[in-house]
Amino acid sequence: MGDAMKIEQICKSFNNDRTRLMDIVRTIQETFGYVPPEHYELIAREANTHRVEVESVVSFYSFLSDRKQGGVVLRLCNDIIDRFKGADAVAEAFEKELGISMGETTPDGLFTLEWTACIGMSDQAPAALANDTVLTHLTPEKVPGILEALRKNPDPQALVAECGDGGNADPLVKAMVQNNICERGEVLLADNDPEAGLRKAMEKTPEEVIADMKESGLRGRGGAGFLAGLKWEFTRNAKGDGKYILCNADEGEPGTFKDRVLLTERADLMIEGMTVAAYCIGAETGIVYLRAEYAYLRALLEEVLNRRRAAGLLGNSICGRDGFNFDIRIQMGAGAYVCGEESSLISSCEGTRGDPGDRPPFPAIAGYKVAPTAVNNVETYCCAARVMDKGPVWFENIGTEHSSGTKMLSICGDCERPGIYELPFGVTVAELLEKVGAENAAAVQIGGPSGQMLDRSQYGRAISFEDLPTGGSIMVFGRQRDLLEVVDAFMEFFVDESCGYCVPCRVGNVLLRNRLERIRNGKGIPEDLAYLEKLGISTRRMSRCGLGQTSPNPILSTLENFRPIYNALVREDRSGLAKSFDVLRAVEPACELTGRRSVIFHA
Amino acid sequence: MAEKLTITIDGVEVQAQPGQTILDAADGAGIYIPRLCAHPDLKPIGSCRVCTVIVDGRPQAACVKPVADGMTIENNTPELLEHRRNLIDMMFVEGNHFCMFCEKSGNCELQALAYRFGISAPQYPFQFPAKDVDASHPDVMLDHNRCIMCARCVRASQELDGKNVFQSIGRGFERKIGVNGERDLADTDMDVKDRAADICPVGCIIKKRVGFEIPVGERKYDHKPIGSEIEEGEYV
Ligand SMILES: Cc1cc2nc3c(=O)[nH]c(=O)nc-3n(C[C@H](O)[C@H](O)[C@H](O)COP(=O)(O)O)c2cc1C
Ligand code: SF4
Ligand code: SF4
Ligand code: SF4
Ligand code: FES
Ligand code: FES
Numbered sequence: 001m002g003d004a005m006k007i008e009q010i011c012k013s014f015n016n017d018r019t020r021l022m023d024i025v026r027t028i029q030e031t032f033g034y035v036p037p038e039h040y041e042l043i044a045r046e047a048n049t050h051r052v053e054v055e056s057v058v059s060f061y062s063f064l065s066d067r068k069q070g071g072v073v074l075r076l077c078n079d080i081i082d083r084f085k086g087a088d089a090v091a092e093a094f095e096k097e098l099g100i101s102m103g104e105t106t107p108d109g110l111f112t113l114e115w116t117a118c119i120g121m122s123d124q125a126p127a128a129l130a131n132d133t134v135l136t137h138l139t140p141e142k143v144p145g146i147l148e149a150l151r152k153n154p155d156p157q158a159l160v161a162e163c164g165d166g167g168n169a170d171p172l173v174k175a176m177v178q179n180n181i182c183e184r185g186e187v188l189l190a191d192n193d194p195e196a197g198l199r200k201a202m203e204k205t206p207e208e209v210i211a212d213m214k215e216s217g218l219r220g221r222g223g224a225g226f227l228a229g230l231k232w233e234f235t236r237n238a239k240g241d242g243k244y245i246l247c248n249a250d251e252g253e254p255g256t257f258k259d260r261v262l263l264t265e266r267a268d269l270m271i272e273g274m275t276v277a278a279y280c281i282g283a284e285t286g287i288v289y290l291r292a293e294y295a296y297l298r299a300l301l302e303e304v305l306n307r308r309r310a311a312g313l314l315g316n317s318i319c320g321r322d323g324f325n326f327d328i329r330i331q332m333g334a335g336a337y338v339c340g341e342e343s344s345l346i347s348s349c350e351g352t353r354g355d356p357g358d359r360p361p362f363p364a365i366a367g368y369k370v371a372p373t374a375v376n377n378v379e380t381y382c383c384a385a386r387v388m389d390k391g392p393v394w395f396e397n398i399g400t401e402h403s404s405g406t407k408m409l410s411i412c413g414d415c416e417r418p419g420i421y422e423l424p425f426g427v428t429v430a431e432l433l434e435k436v437g438a439e440n441a442a443a444v445q446i447g448g449p450s451g452q453m454l455d456r457s458q459y460g461r462a463i464s465f466e467d468l469p470t471g472g473s474i475m476v477f478g479r480q481r482d483l484l485e486v487v488d489a490f491m492e493f494f495v496d497e498s499c500g501y502c503v504p505c506r507v508g509n510v511l512l513r514n515r516l517e518r519i520r521n522g523k524g525i526p527e528d529l530a531y532l533e534k535l536g537i538s539t540r541r542m543s544r545c546g547l548g549q550t551s552p553n554p555i556l557s558t559l560e561n562f563r564p565i566y567n568a569l570v571r572e573d574r575s576g577l578a579k580s581f582d583v584l585r586a587v588e589p590a591c592e593l594t595g596r597r598s599v600i601f602h603a
Numbered sequence: 604m605a606e607k608l609t610i611t612i613d614g615v616e617v618q619a620q621p622g623q624t625i626l627d628a629a630d631g632a633g634i635y636i637p638r639l640c641a642h643p644d645l646k647p648i649g650s651c652r653v654c655t656v657i658v659d660g661r662p663q664a665a666c667v668k669p670v671a672d673g674m675t676i677e678n679n680t681p682e683l684l685e686h687r688r689n690l691i692d693m694m695f696v697e698g699n700h701f702c703m704f705c706e707k708s709g710n711c712e713l714q715a716l717a718y719r720f721g722i723s724a725p726q727y728p729f730q731f732p733a734k735d736v737d738a739s740h741p742d743v744m745l746d747h748n749r750c751i752m753c754a755r756c757v758r759a760s761q762e763l764d765g766k767n768v769f770q771s772i773g774r775g776f777e778r779k780i781g782v783n784g785e786r787d788l789a790d791t792d793m794d795v796k797d798r799a800a801d802i803c804p805v806g807c808i809i810k811k812r813v814g815f816e817i818p819v820g821e822r823k824y825d826h827k828p829i830g831s832e833i834e835e836g837e838y839v
Pocket of ligand 6: 638639640650653666
């Protein structure tokens with residue numbers, strides 16, 4: 001079959017629907033190893049859109065490519081956690097063995113080597129993806145063996161000699177990933193009674209379910225901590241047919257890997273929670289937005305959906321109730337952190353690039369395909385099912401006054417026992433550090449790069465919405481670490497992940513990173529600190545979405561909590577020359593032309 | 604017709620209509636809120652953020668935020684002036700702007716804003732990115748060195764011309780305006796009579812063979828600063 005015919009078939013398999021453009025180009029990428037620009041026109045025609053729209057989507061997502069990639073694409077996590085665990089040496093080993101640099105493809109077309117942002121394996125770093133297969137605990141020594149095996153058998157799945165625990169060993173998953181569950185809380189990881197929440201919800205009216213949800217005090221686990229019951233009420237009351245339930249499984253904040261464990265171990269609970277939401281909102285369609293990095297969990301999730309359909313828990317007349325119809329599809333992401341932002345997530349589900357939208361309107365009023373839409377995190381839906389089973393009072397009594405329930409924390413970095421800790425809200429940082437074996441930590445990053453970095457004096461603070469909110473990411477840094485290297489890596493992350501829509505985030509982050517690097521190179525002056533502060537505050541205040549509003553946090557929070565580190569690096573400059581001006585480099589071309597060195601300016 | 608609403612901008616009470624944006628309401632009252640990506644004939648998208656005001660304590664883009672009765676808005680504050688100045692500087696250093704050689708000079712909204720803010724040189728280091736010039740089209744030039752990614756062209760083509768000549772491609776600092784053609788503007792159905800051809804606030808989309816038709820010194824912003832027309836109530 002010719003390429004054009006294959007593409008036509010792929011488009012047809014998604015009903016030539018432009019809102020499925022993401023799936024169309026993803027499938028084309030899987031089939032051809034890239035999305036060939038010479039076929040953009042054809043794709044556009046088949047998917048009822050414009051050529052430039054196809055280019056717009058392909059150029060937005062980092063897992064999509066307009067250049068032919070290798071049969072095996074190796075994506076190494078470049079987060080600071082992995083770097084501190086030796087990711088650079090692993091990368092070097094790959095480069096040496098393959099004879100290419102990061103970002104390149106081998107001439108034989110077998111391998112592409114790339115850096116990628118956190119893949120959600122921070123407790124088993126250094127980690128990488130070989131196509132959809134996860135490789136953990138990499139070392140430079142393992143690299144030649146991995147490549148030899150892949151040369152013999154290009155299916156990366158064959159690299160998995162031993163599976164991880166729990167659902168990781170399921171025949172549909174077969175991943176070397178470990179759950180590393182270190183503490184099970186009573187809400188999510190303790191044993192639960194399957195479908196009890198859904199059953200009990202259906203004994204009540206939708207209004208009663210919403211009242212219970214509100215009473216429980218359940219706040220969103222993925223973002224701003226909005227009351228789930230209130231969001232559901234807005235969505236229920238919003239005018240419009242064909243409402244939607246979206247589950248945010250994008251888990252992009254570096255250092256967060258708790259949704260990965262819930263998806264592996266509690267997929268039924270999550271879908272049960274979505275079904276409860278559908279029941280009280282009156283939605284007939286749900287979407288689970290699964291980040292591309294977790295493609296290895298897709299077959300398992302599809303199986304869970306199928307099993308539930310067969311058991312009458314999804315589809316028409318759920319649990320035999322006439323008129324209660326709800327089904328779910330999985331939408332794969334394609335490598336974009338910003339797509340975890342709810343309006344970007346919706347755009348992405350609609351098959352466009354993931355630029356965030358304006359609010360208002362909120363998704364509850366006009367979300368997916370402009371219909372009222374509830375977007376919640378994986379953990380939020382899991383909690384919701386448990387609230388329905390055990391009752392709002394039970395849930396409300398766990399945690400603190402304004403933060404009910406437990407929180408799934410994913411802890412990584414310089415500690416003895418990285419992994420998953422499900423703990424009641426209110427647990428202090430000091431208590432956490434004791435549990436993970438890191439009492440001597442020099443700094444703790446709460447909430448990932450978009451959160452804040454704490455010094456030792458703040459370890460008495462508590463994980464909660466009122467004090468230290470976090471989607472789950474907790475990174476521990478020991479005394480041996482250069483904290484500004486951490487900050488630099490975080491800024492690099494935001495530069496890479498900014499969608500570029502608005503000026504402050506598109507430009508501000510680049511300027512912030514550049515100035516920070518200058519300081520780290522010993523070329524900073526004291527005025528640079530005020531420069532960083534002012535620029536950081538402008539970026540935070542003027543940016544359009546949560547990404548830009550939090551991206552200066554690594555710099556701003558360390559300027560506040562670790563000022564002496566900066567002070568030690570900057571030096572008064574007496575030369576009279578602007579620091580940004582490298583005179584030696586500026587005279588270089590002139591020296592080359594004249595064939596002699598400068599009399600005044602020379603090394 | 605629904606009732607009028609009252610909002611307060613820097614302590615001044617302003618009447619507004621339901622459904623209006625803060626920017627429209629302010630324009631109607633002769634209060635200038637600086638802006639770049641907004642255009643009266645286009646749907647607002649809130650990309651430049653220059654129009655950011657503080658609404659009941661929270662920063663909001665005035666061009667997209669609808670008015671609500673009783674809103675208290677800060678516009679002309681030292682804090683906002685500084686942030687806006689910083690944004691203008693950012694737009695200068697992210698591209699390559701050599702005003703003295705630019706056909707748009709004097710008619711350019713970015714340049715005019717810089718003058719209004721008293722900027723003679725940006726405080727941030729120039730990034731000198733490598734950008735293309737697309738001169739393929741017989742009548743229209745596209746000089747990406749000067750693009751500020753306001754997407755006016757994207758919107759004008761879709762909303763006013765019924766076409767789809769432009770769209771954003773790439774992301775982050777590498778984001779740019781792409782064209783709906785095999786390679787360049789000549790491959791699209793762009794026409795010099797399209798609204799998209801003369802809606803660019805800066806000198807990125809330039810018509811060929813009309814350069815310097817209006818002499819420097821007699822151009823739009825040569826006599827009065829940008830925004831004066833609004834402050835003098837001449838704006839419709
Ligand atoms: C840049 C950015 C990235 C985000 N990423 C995620 C994510 O990966 N997962 C998630 O659940 N929420 C993420 N959020 C928050 C979502 O916008 C949204 O608030 C959340 O999904 C709502 O669900 P919840 O109320 O259950 O937390 C992100 C927000 C921003 C601004
Ligand atoms: S803040 Fe950043 S990510 Fe958000 S819209 Fe602006 S450029 Fe895009
Ligand atoms: S586009 Fe405007 S700011 Fe840029 S060079 Fe031309 S006149 Fe100057
Ligand atoms: S080409 Fe002009 S109108 Fe289009 S985005 Fe760039 S600056 Fe705006
Ligand atoms: S997998 Fe590398 S930090 Fe998360
Ligand atoms: S004019 Fe409002 S964001 Fe540009």
